[in-house]
Amino acid sequence: xxxxxxxxxxxxxxxxxxxxxxxxxxxxxxxxxxxxxxxxxxxxxxxxxxxxxxxxxxxxxxxxxxxxxxxxxxxxxxxxxxxxxxxxxxxxxxxxxxxxxxxxxxxxxxxxxxxxxxxxxxxxxxxxxxxxxxxxxxxxxxxxxxxxxxxxxxxxxxxxxxxxxxxxxxxxxxxxxxxxxxxxxxxxxxxxxxxxxxxxxxxxxxxxxxxxxxxxxxxxxxxxxxxxxxxxxxxxxxxxxxxxxxxxxxxxxxxxxxxxxxxxxxxxxxxxxxxxxxxxxxxxxxxxxxxxxxxxxxxxxxxxxxxxxxxxxxxxxxxxxxxxxxxxxxxxxxxxxxxxxxxxxxxxxxxxxxxxxxxxxxxxxxxxxxxxxxxxxxxxxxxxxxxxxx
Numbered sequence: 587x588x589x590x591x592x593x594x595x596x597x598x599x600x601x602x603x604x605x606x607x608x609x610x611x612x613x614x615x616x617x618x619x620x621x622x623x624x625x626x627x628x629x630x631x632x633x634x635x636x637x638x639x640x641x642x643x644x645x646x647x648x649x650x651x652x653x654x655x656x657x658x659x660x661x662x663x664x665x666x667x668x669x670x671x672x673x674x675x676x677x678x679x680x681x682x683x684x685x686x687x688x689x690x691x692x693x694x695x696x697x698x699x700x701x702x703x704x705x706x707x708x709x710x711x712x713x714x715x716x717x718x719x720x721x722x723x724x725x726x727x728x729x730x731x732x733x734x735x736x737x738x739x740x741x742x743x744x745x746x747x748x749x750x751x752x753x754x755x756x757x758x759x760x761x762x763x764x765x766x767x768x769x770x771x772x773x774x775x776x777x778x779x780x781x782x783x784x785x786x787x788x789x790x791x792x793x794x795x796x797x798x799x800x801x802x803x804x805x806x807x808x809x810x811x812x813x814x815x816x817x818x819x820x821x822x823x824x825x826x827x828x829x830x831x832x833x834x835x836x837x838x839x840x841x842x843x844x845x846x847x848x849x850x851x852x853x854x855x856x857x858x859x860x861x862x863x864x865x866x867x868x869x870x871x872x873x874x875x876x877x878x879x880x881x882x883x884x885x886x887x888x889x890x891x892x893x894x895x896x897x898x899x900x901x902x903x904x905x906x907x908x909x910x911x912x913x914x915x916x917x918x919x920x921x922x923x924x925x926x927x928x929x930x931x932x933x934x935x936x937x938x939x940x941x942x943x944x945x946x947x948x949x950x951x952x953x954x955x956x957x958x959x960x961x962x963x964x965x966x967x968x969x970x971x972x973x974x975x976x
Contacts, residue, residue, distance in 0.1 A: 626801075669732045695714075779833065804832050806835060
């Protein structure tokens with residue numbers, strides 16, 4: 587019970603610490619309620635968004651003396667219409683890990699150019715050609731045409747600059763919604779992997795447990811991505827590294843659940859199928875109702891230990907009513923009692939030996955109205971009318 591209370595006290599940062607540094611305690615995370623797990627994801631993805639989106643935006647505002655001055659100084663004169671980009675000159679900007687290049691004389695940019703720039707250390711890349719553009723940021727690549735964007739120019743952007751902060755708030759909200767939903771969807775995919783892992787390990791866990799393991803397995807990779815966004819260089823193959831880390835945490839989480847389950851220590855959230863909870867170290871197991879040392883188990887009502895009803899030395903057991911030495915059993919009324927020897931309706935009681943209607947009673951041998959040859963004065967067979975045949 588104390589373990590469950592400790593788990594209920596796990597705060598947000600305690601859950602992060604366990605998720606990152608203590609895979610052996612993943613079973614305790616899987617026992618947290620669904621609402622608490624969802625609340626954790628809500629806060630965690632919010633902090634993640636602050637690190638990768640909000641903080642860089644604020645930093646840009648501070649270091650560039652205002653985004654409007656930044657755009658006015660660096661944004662070239664351009665026009666987009668009829669799905670085409672028009673510029674008088676080429677534009678190139680690179681600073682730190684950022685690289686931007688625009689050239690309307692080039693019809694298309696290929697994604698191979700992004701890979702070349704990544705090898706040079708750039709993590710945020712924007713390429714604009716006459717008919718398409720490519721955006722890359724920390725492992726996420728997008729390539730598209732200008733069709734559907736509509737028509738606008740540098741002058742249109744400058745007119746929107748006073749509303750830039752409001753626009754960024756809207757962008758941040760939309761980004762967060764997709765980030766929050768995407769986290770749960772990704773956990774669902776990893777949960778399918780968890781089902782395969784538990785099948786290989788020959789253990790059966792509820793899918794809700796596996797899903798929570800997947801949620802917490804993704805914590806370390808997201809922290810790694812957040813740190814990577816703040817570094818002046820890009821960690822190679824960061825996306826695949828994060829996927830591998832998630833899989834490893836999930837495998838270890840299932841393994842530790844299996845170990846605790848085998849040892850009878852895998853407790854649930856106050857419910858069945860887990861030890862140290864109602865119905866035992868599993869349903870109807872030891873230590874709880876319907877288990878040993880509990881109601882209907884040893885040492886309790888309807889159990890097999892002394893001193894309880896319906897058990898030995900308990901009501902309906904030896905030494906109690908309806909048991910030996912009690913009514914309807916031996917050595918008690920109706921046991922070696924009524925219907926038994928030495929008591930009414932027993933062998934030496936009425937209708938028993940030595941009593942009325944018994945072998946040594948009226949109408950039986952050695953009693954009145956019988957003869958030495960076993961017949962009574964009327965010639966009837968000796969003994970009790972209910973004993974000897976007529």
